[in-house]
Amino acid sequence: MNNALLDSLLEELCRINGTSGREEKVREYIISKIADKCEYEVTPLGCLIVRYKGRRTPSKKLIISAHMDEVGLIATYINEDGTIALDCVGGVSADAVIGRTVVTESGLTAAVGSKAVHNLSDEEKKTPASFDKLYADIGAADREDALRYIRSGDVLYFRDGYTVTADGGIISKAIDDRAGCAVMLALILENALEYDTTFTFVTQEEVGLRGARTAAYITEPDFAIVLEATTAADIPLSEGAARCCELGKGAVVSFMDRSTIYDRELFEMSRRIAEENGIKWQTKTVVAGGNDSGAINISGDGVRTTAISVPCRYLHTPSCLARLEDFHDCAELARLMADTLSAQ
């Protein structure tokens, strides 16, 4: 696969803002790329289903799926003093937003504030931040002033700021799961697959795998490959199996997580394909997390599902950290898995 194309798609996708339920800008971007190549439809929940025509038609139907939404924040109330009460969209820890700036839908910078450290009691210093005590401050004078720029129900995004390190690390918001979207888009744009394949760019993964559930119902697949980003904890604060998976060790193929027990045969197939083709791969050393596989594998009569993930540190923060080499391994493994499954 063309790594330069993959890398540029990843950067462009990560820079787009789209929290769960508000994926429209991501969807529009993807449509703009594939509209003249493939048939597509947009489902009632905003999922984008793209029907890719290969050179051959498989006997069984494969979908490749990734989610377009990212985690973020939502304005729940405008306080009298012009600050904005917040809650999370998806699994965002208050730790990951306190004491930094975020961006409103209207593009304004907002500080996520709290009491100054100097005025915290000893107890408060030891208590992690929680959303009930946090608020966003856009600099508005009071409630009336703030309402000119923001309303309850508006979402707020992590700051973008896509950074590539000297040896191919990437630091950005939303790598989860624009990495999966980028691989799918590259497979389509490069005509990389031999067989007809359905791509589902789904919504609302972060709030309960909701888009994927409906997309699987609509597409009725026999097989599914879910492309994701998954938690790596290979940092000095954790040791041994608790590290989960590691950056630079290749594509992550899971056998089980909190949402799914993956099809054993497909797991073994992934391992074999990776090893035969010199693609770095690893599996997770912790049964943790979950992804759209959980919704897809129990759709209809059941769907045989595998997940290929980019290992990523600091998932669900504004500073996700992954490595391009692992991302490329995922793309290559996904390509080979897709055609192998379709050839069955």
Add this chain to the structure above:
Amino acid sequence: MPTGVPGLVKHTRKATYEGFLRKVKMEKSEFISLVCRLASINAVSGSESPAAEFCAAELRKYTDDVYIKAGNVIANIGERKPDKLHLLLDAHIDRVGMIVCAVDGGFAKVSQVGGLDRRILPAQRVIIHGRNGDVCGTVCTLPPHLAKEKKVMEPDELWVDTGLADAADRITQGDPVSFDSPCEEILGGRICGAGLDDRAGAAVMIAVAEKLSQESELPCSVTVMLSTQEEVTCRGARVGAYHIDPDIALEVDVSFALCGGEKPEKCGKLGGGAMIGISPTLDRALSDRLMGIAQELSLPYQTEVMHGTTGTNADYFTISRSGVRTAYAAIPLRYMHTPAEIVDISDLMNITELAAAFAGRCGTDE
């Protein structure tokens, strides 16, 4: 009120500085730009040189007598004479941050420099200032499902992840680490970002120097000092005050602006003007003088009453050498010591006028 002590305010209106301040007035947009540029310079306590060089260059626009001594920027305005009082105007140019203690692969073990709120550190973006250039990084945090209990990280758990497989050729022990959060203008003439504590005060001092440089007959001689290491017990100010040996000092630092979670009695109001300090350790007559000037010039102000020391450089000016009568005016600021501090430019402009008028009054009311 006691009398007979030089420098005590008598609240008599004097015309010496009428119109004095409005001769040259930095435009609001120009002021915001100065604050943003100055505050965005990543210079942590002990590594203030980039900020010092910037400030020295700004101050040289207004006086030829500018130098850096022991890290402090010192700018003298007006000829120092035995029969004139010498006024020290000070703000600090260091910022809170971190420092690299060890490097392990792509990770740097760091310690905090100054009082950090460790609640805010998980996944913060930072910059490590390596000897051959900056390296970006993220403060390590365990993913929620692996953290055994939800707790604030301890000081010995602070690591920065450079994302590099090996960072040893780029960073080393002692490299300063700053928050990666440049300042920008937000709504209502407010400014948000890291480092406004106390670069906002330093910007005020540069603006005051501009005003004073336009004044031909200052009643006192003035040193503007932009000092180092305030966040680590005011070390720059201590040696700076000894070097300058002033008669009177005015400190401009930041203080707490009211916001959610804070107590009104402990805070000023953002946009409410200078928070003029009153405390047993500050010279009450000078506090009164600041309030008198604010009233005369119709500048908004508020008081910050403290029961002992101020927690600022002022504490060390008062006990420098044989003792220095000291006043303190603070800029209200929200979310202190985070990368998302907020100040209101109107407060900076008002404090600039107040501090310049204070200099214009020093020596005339004795």
